[in-house]
Amino acid sequence: xxxxxxxNPRPDILRYAERFSGRAPAARPQxxxxxxxxxxxESIFIMREVAAEMANPVLLYSIGKDSSVMLHLAMKAxxxxxxxxxxxxxxxxxDFRDMIVHRDVxxxxxxxxxxVQSNEAAMAEGRTPFDTDxxxxxRMMLIDALKAGMDANGFDAAFGGGRxxxxxxxxxxxxxxxxxxxxxxxxxxxxxxxWRLYNSRVAKGETIRVxxxxxxxxxxxxxxxxxxxxxVVPLYxxxxxxxxxxxxxxxxxxxxxxQFQPGEVAQDRLVRFRxxxxxxxxxAIESDADTVExxxxxxxxxxxxxxxxxxxxxxEAASMEKKKREGYF
Amino acid sequence: MNDxxxxxRQAEALAITTRAExxxxxxxxxxxxxxxxxxxxxxxxxLLYDSKLIMEDQLKSLEADSKKHGTVGERIxxxxxxxxxEAERQQGxxxxxxxxxxxxxxxxxxxxxTPGHEQYSRNMATGASNxxxxxxxxxxxxxxxxxxxRHSYLVHLLGIRHVVLAVxxxxxxxxxxxxxxxxxxxxxxxxxxxxxxxxxxxxxSALEGDNVTLSSPNMPWYSGPVLIDHLETxxxxxxxxxxxxxxxxxxxxxxxxxxxxxxGTIVAGAVTPGDAVVVAKSGKPAxxxxxxxxxxxxxxxxxxxxxTIVLDQEIDIARGDVLVDPKARPExxxxxxxxxxxxxxxxxxxxxRYILKLGTEQVAASITTIKHKIDVNxxxxxxxxxxxxxxxxxxxxxxxxxxxFLPYAQNRDLGAFILIDRTTNQxxxxxxxxxxxxxxxxxxxxxxxxxxxxxxxxxxxxxCLLWFTGLSGAGKSTIANILEKKLVAQGAxxxxxxxxxxxxxxxxxxxxxxxxxxxxxxRVGEVAKLMVDAGLIVMASxxxxxxxxxxxxxxxxxxxEFIEVFVETPLDVAEERDVKGLxxxxxxxxxxxxxxxxxxxxxxxxxxxxxxxxxxSAEDAADRILDYLKAHL
Numbered sequence: 037x038x039x040x041x042x043x044n045p046r047p048d049i050l051r052y053a054e055r056f057s058g059r060a061p062a063a064r065p066q067x068x069x070x071x072x073x074x075x076x077x078e079s080i081f082i083m084r085e086v087a088a089e090m091a092n093p094v095l096l097y098s099i100g101k102d103s104s105v106m107l108h109l110a111m112k113a114x115x116x117x118x119x120x121x122x123x124x125x126x127x128x129x130x131d132f133r134d135m136i137v138h139r140d141v142x143x144x145x146x147x148x149x150x151x152v153q154s155n156e157a158a159m160a161e162g163r164t165p166f167d168t169d170x171x172x173x174x175r176m177m178l179i180d181a182l183k184a185g186m187d188a189n190g191f192d193a194a195f196g197g198g199r200x201x202x203x204x205x206x207x208x209x210x211x212x213x214x215x216x217x218x219x220x221x222x223x224x225x226x227x228x229x230x231w232r233l234y235n236s237r238v239a240k241g242e243t244i245r246v247x248x249x250x251x252x253x254x255x256x257x258x259x260x261x262x263x264x265x266x267x268v269v270p271l272y273x274x275x276x277x278x279x280x281x282x283x284x285x286x287x288x289x290x291x292x293x294x295q296f297q298p299g300e301v302a303q304d305r306l307v308r309f310r311x312x313x314x315x316x317x318x319x320a321i322e323s324d325a326d327t328v329e330x331x332x333x334x335x336x337x338x339x340x341x342x343x344x345x346x347x348x349x350x351x352e353a354a355s356m357e358k359k360k361r362e363g364y365f
Numbered sequence: 366m367n368d369x370x371x372x373x374r375q376a377e378a379l380a381i382t383t384r385a386e387x388x389x390x391x392x393x394x395x396x397x398x399x400x401x402x403x404x405x406x407x408x409x410x411x412l413l414y415d416s417k418l419i420m421e422d423q424l425k426s427l428e429a430d431s432k433k434h435g436t437v438g439e440r441i442x443x444x445x446x447x448x449x450x451e452a453e454r455q456q457g458x459x460x461x462x463x464x465x466x467x468x469x470x471x472x473x474x475x476x477x478x479t480p481g482h483e484q485y486s487r488n489m490a491t492g493a494s495n496x497x498x499x500x501x502x503x504x505x506x507x508x509x510x511x512x513x514x515r516h517s518y519l520v521h522l523l524g525i526r527h528v529v530l531a532v533x534x535x536x537x538x539x540x541x542x543x544x545x546x547x548x549x550x551x552x553x554x555x556x557x558x559x560x561x562x563x564x565x566x567x568x569x570s571a572l573e574g575d576n577v578t579l580s581s582p583n584m585p586w587y588s589g590p591v592l593i594d595h596l597e598t599x600x601x602x603x604x605x606x607x608x609x610x611x612x613x614x615x616x617x618x619x620x621x622x623x624x625x626x627x628x629g630t631i632v633a634g635a636v637t638p639g640d641a642v643v644v645a646k647s648g649k650p651a652x653x654x655x656x657x658x659x660x661x662x663x664x665x666x667x668x669x670x671x672x673t674i675v676l677d678q679e680i681d682i683a684r685g686d687v688l689v690d691p692k693a694r695p696e697x698x699x700x701x702x703x704x705x706x707x708x709x710x711x712x713x714x715x716x717x718r719y720i721l722k723l724g725t726e727q728v729a730a731s732i733t734t735i736k737h738k739i740d741v742n743x744x745x746x747x748x749x750x751x752x753x754x755x756x757x758x759x760x761x762x763x764x765x766x767x768x769x770f771l772p773y774a775q776n777r778d779l780g781a782f783i784l785i786d787r788t789t790n791q792x793x794x795x796x797x798x799x800x801x802x803x804x805x806x807x808x809x810x811x812x813x814x815x816x817x818x819x820x821x822x823x824x825x826x827x828x829c830l831l832w833f834t835g836l837s838g839a840g841k842s843t844i845a846n847i848l849e850k851k852l853v854a855q856g857a858x859x860x861x862x863x864x865x866x867x868x869x870x871x872x873x874x875x876x877x878x879x880x881x882x883x884x885x886x887x888r889v890g891e892v893a894k895l896m897v898d899a900g901l902i903v904m905a906s907x908x909x910x911x912x913x914x915x916x917x918x919x920x921x922x923x924x925x926e927f928i929e930v931f932v933e934t935p936l937d938v939a940e941e942r943d944v945k946g947l948x949x950x951x952x953x954x955x956x957x958x959x960x961x962x963x964x965x966x967x968x969x970x971x972x973x974x975x976x977x978x979x980x981x982s983a984e985d986a987a988d989r990i991l992d993y994l995k996a997h998l
Contacts, residue, residue, distance in 0.1 A: 056659060063661045071392045071473050073669075080671040081630045084615040088684050088725070113671070114628070115659035117620035200464045207463040227792045228487050228708050230494035231781045232630075233722050237790040251475055253466045 046141045048267045053145035056111050065265045072260055079106075079248040080113040081232060082211060086193050086246050087113075087120050089236040093193040093246075094151070096182070097123040099135040100312045101268050102197030102249055105257050108266050109248060110195075111146065122149035124185055124194075128177040129159050130314035132290055138269045153185035165316040166295040173317070183219045186243060193236070193244045201253045211250050217241040258335060262328040271309045274326040278302040286322070290315040393596060396477035396492040396525075398516040399502030404533045408502065408571035409478050412593065413467050415578040462492040471597040487708040487755060490519055490795055494781070497601040498527040500592075505538040505568070509551045515741045517552075521559040522704060522757070522797070524777060527601055530566040531592065536573050540583040558744070565599075567592055608668070609693030610634035610642065611771075611779060613724035614686045618657075618673050626657055626673040627682055629725070632778035634690060635667040636674070644680065645687040645695055645769035651676040685726035687769045687779070695779060699767040700802035704739075705732070705752065705760045709786065709793035713752035714880045716887040717913050718920070719793065721764060723782035729765035730784065731917075736760060751880040752794075761802060773797035787913060820900035824858045827998040828897045830922060831990065833906040834915060834969065835932035836961050837947055838939040840978045840986070841906040844932060847987040849904055860896055862889060862905040877958045883914055890918035897926055902994075910966040925997075930990060931972035936961045938979055 044050060055062055068076070086093050095110060097103045110119040125139055143150040158176050165173050186194060200207045210226050212234045227235050238244055249257070261268060278289040280300050289302045294316070307320035308331070325334045397405045465476040477492030493499065499520040503513055520528060530552055538544045549566040556564075567576055568587055575581030578593045590598075611633040618626040636642070640653045656666050657673040666672045674688065682688075689695060707713050713732060721730035738749040738758040752758055773780030784794040821828050831848070833841040842863055849861050868875070872888055875881040886909050896903045909915050919927040939961070940948040951959035958964040969975075974993050976986040 062659060074392055077630060077669055077671040081615070084628055084671075085725075088616045112659040114616075114618065115673070116624060116626075116657065117618050201466045207465060228491040228795070229792075230491050230783060230795045231777060232495075233781065233783045235722070235783060235785055235790070235792045237720070237785055239790060251464070251466075253468075255468075 044141065045137055046267070049138070049141045049145050052265070052267050053142070056115060056146065058116050064263075066263045068260070068263050072256060072263070075252055075256060076109065076112070076260070078232075078251065079109045082234070082246065082248040083110055083113040083119075083195070085234050085236065086195070086244075090193040090244070092189070092191050093121040093195065094124045094186075094189065094191040095119065095121055095195040096197070097125050097139070097150075098197065098312075099125065099131070099139050099269060100197070101257055101261060101272060102199065102252075104266050104268050105252070105260055106195060106197045106249060107142075107146075108264060118147060121195075122151055124151040124153055124189075124191075126178055126181045126185065127152050127154045128165075128173075128181075128314050129154065130165055130177075130293075130316060132269070132271055132288075132312060132315045132318075134269050134271050135312060138267075142267070151185065151189065153181050153188075155181040155184070164293070164295070165314050170317060173314075177314075186219065191243065192238065193246055195246050195248060197249055198247045199249050199252050199254070199257075209247060209250065211247055212236060213245045213247070214238060215243045215245060219243065255332070255335065258328065258332050262332060269312060271312055272331065273328075274306055274308040274323045274330075276304050277307055277320070279305040279307055279320060285319040288315055288318070288320060392473045392475065393498060393599070393601060394475045394477070394496045395498040395500060395596065396479055396489070396496045396520075397500045397502060398479050398489050398492075398520070399504075399513070399531075399533075403502040403504045404571045405478060405502055408500075408531070408533065408569075408577070409465055409476055411571045411574060411577050412476075413465065415574065415593075462488045469593065469597055474596065487706070487795075489516065490523060490706055490708075493520055493523040493525060494795070496523075496525055498529065498596070498599060499525045500529045500531050502531045502533050503548060503552070505532050505534045505541075505544055505548065508548050509555060511742045513552070514555055514743075517556050517559060518741050518744055521556075522706075524773060524797075526563065527599055528564045529592070529595060530564055532566065532568045533571055535568045535575065535581075535584065536570040540568075540581075542568075542584070542586040545587075565589070565595055567595065607635075608633040608776075609690035610636045610640070611645075611687055611689045611695065611776070612636070612672075612674065613726070613778070614682055614684055614688065615725050616684060617682070624675070625679070626675045627688065628671075628673045629688075630671045631666055631668050632724075633668050633776055635665055637665045638662075641691050642674075642676070642688045643691040643694065644682055645689045646697055646767065647681065647686075648694075649680045650691060651678050651680050653677075685724070685768075687724065689769070695769045695771045696801040697767050697769050698801040699764045700733075700761060701770065702736070702759060702761050702799045702802060703782070703796040704773075704799060705758050705762075705784075706795045707752040707754060707756050707758075707793070708795060709791060710754050711786070711789075711793070712879065713794065714883045715750065716883045716917065717911075718787065718917055720785040720787055721762070721782050721796075722785065723768060723770055723798075724779055726768045728768055729920075730762050732760045733763045734761040751878075759799070762796070770798050770801070772800055817898050817900060820898075824900050826857055826900070826902060828900045829902055829926050829928055829994075829998060830893045830897050830918075831902070831904045831928045831930055832909070832915065832918065833904065833930045833932055834909045834972075836934055836936060836939045836966055837908055837959070838942045838944050839932040839934035840983055841908075841932045843983045844930075844976065844986045844990070845904040845906045847983055848990055851987060851991055852902060857902055858900065859902045859904065862893060862896075862903060862907075864907040877964075879911075879958075879964075882910065886911075886914040886918060890921050893918070894921045897922060908960050908966070910960045910964065912967045912969070915969065928974065928993070928997075929969050929972040931969045931975040932978060932986075933968070933975055934978045 095107065097107060107123070114120060123143060139150070155177050163176070198206055198209060200209060210229045212229065213221065214227065215221055236244060260266070279286045280289060280296070280302055282297070282300070286305065286307055305322060306324055308323045308325060309318055309320050312318060323334060325331045397408060399405050463478040465478060467474050477496055479489040479492035501513060501516055501520070503509060530549065532545055532548055535545070545568045553564065567589060568584055569576035569581070569592060571577060575583055576587065576591045578591060580591055581587065610631070612629045612631045614627045614629050616628040618624070618628045636653055636656065638653050638655055641650060642653060643650045653674055654677040655662050655675040657675060687695065715732045715735060718729050718731045721728050735749050735752065736759045737746040738752070738756060740747055741757055749758060769779070771779040780798045782796045782798070783792050784796065785791070786793050817828065833845050835841050845861055849859050852859050867889060871892065872885050875885050886907065889905060889907060893903050893905050915929065943949060947956060947959065948962070950956045951962040960966050974990055976989060978986065981989070
């Protein structure tokens with residue numbers, strides 16, 4: 037992929053990275069509430085436990101807002117050291133282009149090792165999200181690729197950005213969640229987790245998923261992004277974009293692989309995304325919120341939970357729990 | 366545009382977020398506990414619903430679910446909103462701890478929704494461990510139940526000082542003040558000895574919403590706060606800034622040669638550059654030079670802050686060490702007394718070694734004594750030798766080395782611990798330190814002039830312990846007997862400790878339960894250790910089915926002294942031999958807990974010597990061991 041312009045497309049990310057360089061005198065851009073300070077300290081504690089106790093951790097970086105906060109917390113937790121683990125992105129080949137730009141610029145600016153993992157075999161077969169059942173797509177492109185990435189690199193722990201407020205089955209997730217040799221999750225066999233005493237011991241081949249954002253809510257995430265001035269993918273903010281209205285779901289035409297149905301044409305609509313993933317599977321909402329403040333204001337007034345825009349999740353009740361058992365987050 | 370460059374829309378948005386920001390005054394973590402069907406999930410669903418946190422799409426799926434699984438007719442079943450996992454949705458019970466989040470204009474809340482029935486009370490303890498307040502639900506029709514008292518005791522044990530007694534389903538007792546008072550009086554009478562800081566009784570109906578977020582028109586006789594008002598205003602602040610400073614070191618931060626910092630979260634007190642600190646265990650002193658964070662170097666950091674501390678001099682510090690105020694050092698000991706909450710299906714066995722995690726420290730630990738068990742329903746003390754799932758006891762623990770700690774009542778972070786099974790890696794127990802024991806450090810070893818080496822020299826041999834393990838009838842004693850004759854013939858000084866013989870004397874008070882088997886091996890291990898100290902070559906012939914106990918004996922001796930001899934015989938071969946006729950009896954059910962039949966045998970993973978009795982005669986086996994001794998001693 038080539039950029040239309042030769043200068044860096046994300047100067048905000050370069051300014052951001054400078055904060056962790058140790059050169060500029062650092063201070064919080066804005067005061068943060070007691071509540072967010074407590075959540076921040078808790079997440080940092082969790083990340084340090086993993087770094088100290090696990091042999092080979094990785095941060096699963098999905099490029100979304102939760103991942104952005106998680107990475108920010110990792111930068112803080114080990115400062116002035118860099119986080120002692122790489123980032124891994126599970127790429128499907130259908131990620132929004134803006135996401136890939138964000139990922140590459142950020143990883144380079146922060147000087148972090150980035151692993152991009154994909155299900156190459158499925159890609160080579162020419163499978164697309166247009167002609168694949170969405171559950172099958174997620175299993176193949178996300179779950180299988182994630183498992184392969186864990187196995188190939190010998191990772192024994194993986195940070196994920198899951199939050200307990202997202203969805204019912206996640207409300208019961210542990211902070212340290214043990215996965216069997218095949219990356220399966222047994223909801224009936226989870227370790228009791230008391231105080232801040234996380235049990236990180238695993239047998240050979242078992243792994244741990246760690247969720248440092250367990251106790252954050254969607255509002256906390258956005259408020260923290262606002263106060264800490266954390267760069268996020270511009271797709272979260274309203275802009276005129278080429279959209280197709282497919283059965284009430286607004287899909288963005290991100291490149292020329294779009295498969296139009298008869299009668300469909302791309303229309304210019306003022307939209308933003310509440311969650312990001314593969315562009316053919318991400319529904320946008322019509323909105324004019326083009327700053328973090330406006331996004332938060334809109335969210336406070338909204339009566340729709342954030343997963344609604346994710347086509348992958350709406351297939352059946354408790355689909356998230358099924359996916360977790362299979363090894364997804 | 367105004368003078369800070371915002372257009373009116375942005376200004377409005379900022380005003381909204383600022384209001385939201387102000388709302389985040391603080392965070393209250395509370396748990397709800399009660400018996401099955403007391404309506405916990407309904408109460409939480411009601412709080413979420415009334416605080417407008419249920420989104421439109423969730424509401425739609427809730428309405429659909431209510432029709433499918435609901436238990437309250439045509440109405441919305443709020444419990445379905447919070448009961449997450451498929452299995453329990455079908456069974457209609459909550460089987461785990463679920464965390465819920467909501468906020469009001471005054472506070473943010475994290476709710477731990479915990480199960481009511483007995484087999485899941487470990488999850489209740491899990492939920493309670495991080496909470497500041499507990500809501501104990503009572504069904505107004507049923508009143509104070511055994512479970513109510515159990516939950517109250519657990520809440521007390523885990524150090525929660527604020528309790529709301531929510532008398533629910535008041536609609537089903539005709540909103541009766543008399544019934545409410547009767548329940549509250551009984552509850553107070555039964556829990557006075559617990560010493561709760563504060564009990565706030567509130568009559569309510571979670572299903573109808575009375576006294577949850579709005580005052581109930583049905584109970585004009587009640588003048589106290591509605592539930593949400595109480596949750597918003599209760600003062601749960603734990604002032605720890607003025608306590609002496611303590612910070613367990615999590616991670617040594619060393620990005621390059623010129624920087625060495627100690628990362629951790631402060632668990633008590635405050636610290637300022639220039640402060641003197643010591644390493645709790647070693648007593649080594651230093652001064653704080655800088656407090657480093659990614660947000661600059663603060664002039665002061667307090668309990669709850671995650672920081673990196675740089676000291677003015679290089680001293681030896683690793684993960685697990687605790688940096689403390691030199692004027693108020695925590696206890697450092699290798700023994701303490703603690704309340705232990707057993708959380709595993711597999712019983713706790715005194716003497717067995719577990720991994721203990723306290724703060725950032727991990728150390729081998731065993732339970733030396735169960736002082737007494739506590740009946741969670743009556744809080745009566747009872748004797749006991751083992752602990753089963755959900756049982757609580759006051760125990761003495763012995764650690765592999767001394768660690769720094771504080772009583773749980775004084776500091777949760779330095780007084781709470783978990784025990785981890787070394788084989789399964791499961792978290793098997795939660796513990797709370799009551800006080801340190803100094804016995805071991807007070808009984809100094811008596812110095813003697815003649816030592817093990819001198820005694821061994823006199824006998825011209827290197828002492829060791831040959832530990833024969835294997836199934837009953839494998840041939841352990843036969844081989845050990847032949848080996849001893851050969852050794853004595855060569856002039857060696859030996860002793861043979863045989864399982865059967867020991868059980869007639871030293872261990873005649875022990876049976877064959879798992880707990881007694883562990884104690885049997887512990888005693889034999891100690892005796893064998895004394896004999897090795899006397900300079901003898903000791904042979905011990907014991908089935909010793911558990912790896913952990915064999916490891917325990919190995920750990921008692923010096924490296925190289927413990928030689929594990931696995932007498933390998935398949936079960937069918939041993940059973941066919943059946944020299945003592947024991948297998949026949951066990952198969953007939955006349956002997957319980959017989960190894961190989963209804964009690965497991967864990968074969969060694971790396972025995973020094975393995976002899977296969979299907980291919981070797983006892984004579985050959987003894988010769989092979991003799992060869993090993995010649996080569997290694």
